[in-house]
Amino acid sequence: MSELQHGLIYGAFFAYVAAVFLYLCHFRWRLSWLWRSAFAMVLLGFALQTLCLALRWIIAGYLPITNLFNTQLFFSWCLAATYLYVELRYRIHGAGLFVMFCCLLLFASVLTRDPAIPVLIPALDTPLFTLHVTTSFAGYAFFTMAFSMGVLYLVQRWVGSSLLPELKLLRKINEEAVFLGFCLFTLCLIFGGIWAYVAWGYYFSWNIKGVWSSLVWLFYGGMCHAKFVRRWQGTGYAILSIAGFALVLFTYIGIGVLLSSNHPLT
Amino acid sequence: MSKNPSWVGSLWSLLCSLKLAIVLASCATLIAVGGSLLMPANPQVFTPLDEMILKDWLVDIAPQSPFLTWWVPTAAVLVLLLGLNTLCCVIDWLLHIRVRWRKSGEYLIHFGFFLIVCAFLWGNLTGYRAGGQPIFVGQSVEVPPHGLVLKLEEVQPLEGPGGRIMEMANTLALYRGDELLKRVETRANHPLTWGGLVVIPANAGQVMMGGRLRTYSLMTVNYDPGANLALAGSVAMGCGVLFAMFSFYRKRSSGDHPDIE
Structure with a gap:
């Protein structure tokens, strides 16, 4: 079973590598078969990764998202799913490439770690844990997509490349990604708050992870309002998306790995 | 007389203002981002925040290190103002619900946020937290504020796969006088x-x-x-x-998104 898991993980990794390579070629030569092949590779990688996650879920008896290996594997799956969502909805081809780069980066890091499934400790044995973590990473994935769209918006605005989608479309996807990310992250905080109450006796923890998660929510909540203010539309919104992603990165990786918190990843 | 309505109207517009929400959220975020970076290096100041209600922490701990802790009450006040702002937005929405009903989801989020802010304020002003209270099996202790009595009836180990003890199950009973209010077998979650x-x-x-082994549990109440x-x-x-x-996808599918030019 372990060989099968390894095969699926490596298969998905190489499919994503091929997809990124083909998208880069598409940027250079603008041939439709290139992006079609790239998209097919993303689909293949996503299917293999989904199979791998399902297999690990069945073996473990719970959705294994309890340590750095598992969260990275799951986060990369969420990123690929977000990419597919945007691609299928807006046909932006290689424009969401940054998200695939993030997915690959996480995957490359996954390959160096121990894939053993840890025993589920009683504190994590609750559906609230699964709901909290899945909505959290789904939200993070949309924030990553918003970051990607924000960067592309600025590049398009200053360079004006025909290779990239129009500003209007980039702005639209950016706003949609922030909105969906905020909705999912709100659900994450709700499930997390209820779980914290039954596990610790309070629904808001002043631990640095709790504080920063609230800040991420507050920041993106502010962004959901900022899109209605003319001054913040377009460029301002793109800059905010980039700043928001810095908050997300620190909340997930920075606090989880570098600092001591009640959400340890290592 | 004629100036009064416009003054009240301006104040109401400010309280419902979207820009005010952005300013308050941004200020609270910026202050808390900077302040929270002090947390890991000063656990003696910030760890008690989870062990007591905010009011007690502000009275007992915060004044000892004002330069490290000033951001907590400041951010709390900004979030309270944001809660007030969201309440005003909800009331304003209700007053114009005929033309704004499609925003019901967004305003439910606002209302939920306001309720949570109120609940946080209420709990952190009038509640209490007491951790690490030892109670022996068979012992009863009084639990404030309603004069309730908590009794630890039994402690049983729960075994995981391979016979390894995973956690302890505590049977707890809550009484008011002689009346049993609730009996629960507590464990993780x-x-x-x-x-x-x-x-x-x-x-x-x-x-x-007294010459015999007695089992106890440390309770967080x-x-x-x-x-x-x-x-x-x-x-x-x-x-x-x-x-x-749901309403977002409906609006997008019908092309109803006026802010995208």
Whole structure:
């Protein structure tokens, strides 16, 4: 079973590598078969990764998202799913490439770690844990997509490349990604708050992870309002998306790995 | 006389203002981002925040290190103002619900946030937290504020795969006088809860007393009168999120998105 898991993980990794390579070629030569092949590779990688996650879920008896290996594997799956969502909805081809780069980066890091499934400790044995973590990473994935769209918006605005989608479309996807990310992250905080109450006796923890998660929510909540203010539309919104992603990165990786918190990843 | 309505109207517009929400959220975020970076290096100041209610921390701990802690009350005040701002927005929406009903999801989120802010304020002003209280099997202790009595009836180890002890199950009973209010077998994620009271066994052990071994549990007993209000706020927010997502896709599919030019 372990060989099968390894095969699926490596298969998905190489499919994503091929997809990124083909998208880069598409940027250079603008041939439709290139992006079609790239998209097919993303689909293949996503299917293999989904199979791998399902297999690990069945073996473990719970959705294994309890340590750095598992969260990275799951986060990369969420990123690929977000990419597919945007691609299928807006046909932006290689424009969401940054998200695939993030997915690959996480995957490359996954390959160096121990894939053993840890025993589920009683504190994590609750559906609230699964709901909290899945909505959290789904939200993070949309924030990553918003970051990607924000960067592309600025590049398009200053360079004006025909290779990239129009500003209007980039702005639209950016706003949609922030909105969906905020909705999912709100659900994450709700499930997390209820779980914290039954596990610790309070629904808001002043631990640095709790504080920063609230800040991420507050920041993106502010962004959901900022899109209605003319001054913040377009460029301002793109800059905010980039700043928001810095908050997300620190909340997930920075606090989880570098600092001591009640959400340890290592 | 004629100036009064316009003055009131301006104040109301400011209180409902979207820009005010952005300013308050941005200021709270910036202050808390900077302040929270002090937390890991000063655990003696900030760890007690989870062990006591905010009011007690502000009175007992914060004044000892004002330069490290000033951001907590400042951010709290900004979030309270944001809560007030969201309430005003909700009231304004209700006054114009005929033309703004399609924004129901967004305003449910606002209302949920307001309820959670109120619940947090209520719980952190009038509740209490008491951790690490040892109770022996068969012992009863009084639990404030309603004169309730908590009794630890039994402690049983729960075994995992391979016979390894995974956790301890504590049978707890809550009485008012002689009347049994609730009896629960508590374990991880299954506390005893009753009217804002939450009892969580944190650890168990044994000591030799009077020539025999006695089992005890360390209890965390917290009282948060706003907990149910916070839950109501969470439900409102959750429903608001689902409704807002549904309405978002409907609006997008019908091309109704006027802010995209």
